[in-house]
Amino acid sequence: MKCLLVQPAFPIPNKSLNHKSFLPVGLLKVSTWLRRQEAEVELAVGCSMPSFEPDEIYITSLFTYWSSYVWDCVRFYRRSYPAAKIIVGGIYASLAPEHCLQSGCDEVHVGLHEQAEQCPPDYDLVETDFQILHASRGCVRRCAFCGTYRIEPEYTYKRTITSEIEKRHLVFYDNNLLANPHIKQLLTELRDFRLEKRVVTAECQSGFDGRLLTPELACLLKAARFRNPRIAWDGPVEEESEVRKQIQILTEAGYAAKDISVFMIFNHELPPGDLRHKAEACFHWGVQVADCRFRPLDCFSDGYKPQAKQQEPDEYYLYDVWTDEDVRAFRRLVRENNICLRYRIPRDRYSKQLEGLSGIERARMRRKLGLEDGTQRLTREQLDELNRMWIAEALERAM
Ligand code: B12
Numbered sequence: 001m002k003c004l005l006v007q008p009a010f011p012i013p014n015k016s017l018n019h020k021s022f023l024p025v026g027l028l029k030v031s032t033w034l035r036r037q038e039a040e041v042e043l044a045v046g047c048s049m050p051s052f053e054p055d056e057i058y059i060t061s062l063f064t065y066w067s068s069y070v071w072d073c074v075r076f077y078r079r080s081y082p083a084a085k086i087i088v089g090g091i092y093a094s095l096a097p098e099h100c101l102q103s104g105c106d107e108v109h110v111g112l113h114e115q116a117e118q119c120p121p122d123y124d125l126v127e128t129d130f131q132i133l134h135a136s137r138g139c140v141r142r143c144a145f146c147g148t149y150r151i152e153p154e155y156t157y158k159r160t161i162t163s164e165i166e167k168r169h170l171v172f173y174d175n176n177l178l179a180n181p182h183i184k185q186l187l188t189e190l191r192d193f194r195l196e197k198r199v200v201t202a203e204c205q206s207g208f209d210g211r212l213l214t215p216e217l218a219c220l221l222k223a224a225r226f227r228n229p230r231i232a233w234d235g236p237v238e239e240e241s242e243v244r245k246q247i248q249i250l251t252e253a254g255y256a257a258k259d260i261s262v263f264m265i266f267n268h269e270l271p272p273g274d275l276r277h278k279a280e281a282c283f284h285w286g287v288q289v290a291d292c293r294f295r296p297l298d299c300f301s302d303g304y305k306p307q308a309k310q311q312e313p314d315e316y317y318l319y320d321v322w323t324d325e326d327v328r329a330f331r332r333l334v335r336e337n338n339i340c341l342r343y344r345i346p347r348d349r350y351s352k353q354l355e356g357l358s359g360i361e362r363a364r365m366r367r368k369l370g371l372e373d374g375t376q377r378l379t380r381e382q383l384d385e386l387n388r389m390w391i392a393e394a395l396e397r398a399m
């Protein structure tokens, strides 16, 4: 049996194909499952021809509003291999199976794949220096805007994960890592674990459930070498003191405020003024905001253009009390606040040229400016100098 695995050509930021946020980990598990049945397997990205004529084609899917990339692949492979069986699985397929079936595929797989779920991802198909893990599936909560309980209706968890570790950096895709009843044991074993005598580091792509965060868990997260912790503040402004407490728990455990992010859903029930208030509170505490624009789960496309100055209300999903202007103003506020925090510059010194500097370029600039210790704030002159250097370097690169 020859099986082609396909990751549609999603508009993945950062240009890096095996980005830690977009590795097709579901397909990699399906690959191991197929190989254990002696199938020959190849991985394709987007619409590209494999080296063999496939009998079966497994296409994965991600956000519902990226459905068109899945449809493009179904059409392309249907035309190229009319006799092959085409199966689509993953997140969009699970959230909207009927819509997905209209793409022309033969089968839609809903939810987790029981057998593949028991298999380790096949890292021979991708080149990465990190590994994706799930220490639990499902979630103990039911937030109104979330589709998790439809994709993974049952909350299941592992007691240990060390036997799965094969790389030195772990990226957890759990919905709610801290809800695992064995979380203390998991973190303790990670703290003590060595891979070829070396420690491993970790991060969690979803936020930690702040309501479950205790000083003990925060210290264990730090000891287990979890980087860049994220919590969520999706509720009203009245939760300000609770969120502040959660941030304090993290900083007291040793995390620098600027390395902490707060997920914030916007273009949703809370009005723009409340979101501004929440973002400013985070800036005041020195923590970054990860803004999450709401789109309903049955939204099958997203016409939002981040670079546009303005768009008509019917071009993308806008919640009742939000306008295009509100969306752009909020995103701008968050971006500018985050940049000022990352660069440690006062809010009134924000400059557009500061955007787009890579970590290495930034470090080089700071060294040139004599700011090696990284704690000083930039003066107006230093900022001007930094901007000049940045523009000169950008021009040099462009030539
Ligand atoms: C980790 C995560 C992220 C990560 C990584 C995403 C990723 N690559 O999966 C990051 C941080 C990037 C992310 C970002 C966002 N996310 Co997110 N994320 C998740 C989360 C928690 C887990 C995803 C996951 O496990 N992926 C790995 C999956 C695909 O692999 P797997 O489950 O092991 O695969 C199994 C099955 O799916 C199946 N399978 C998979 N493919 C195939 C193919 C075939 C053929 C077969 C047979 C089987 C099969 O078999 C596998 C083995 O069991 C989900 C919630 C959830 N539980 O799904 C939300 C979720 C996907 N995210 C969601 C959202 C909304 C977002 C954001 C838009 C938030 C925001 N507003 O900013 C952003 C999007 C940013 C952008 N660029 O647009 C929504 C999507 C809703 C929707 N409309 O589709 C979800 C469902 C959560 C929710 N709130 O409802 N997210």
Ligand code: SF4
Binding pocket: 139, 140, 141, 142, 143, 146, 147, 148, 149, 175, 176, 209
């Ligand atoms: S806690 Fe997170 S994963 Fe769980 S239901 Fe709420 S938003 Fe979804």
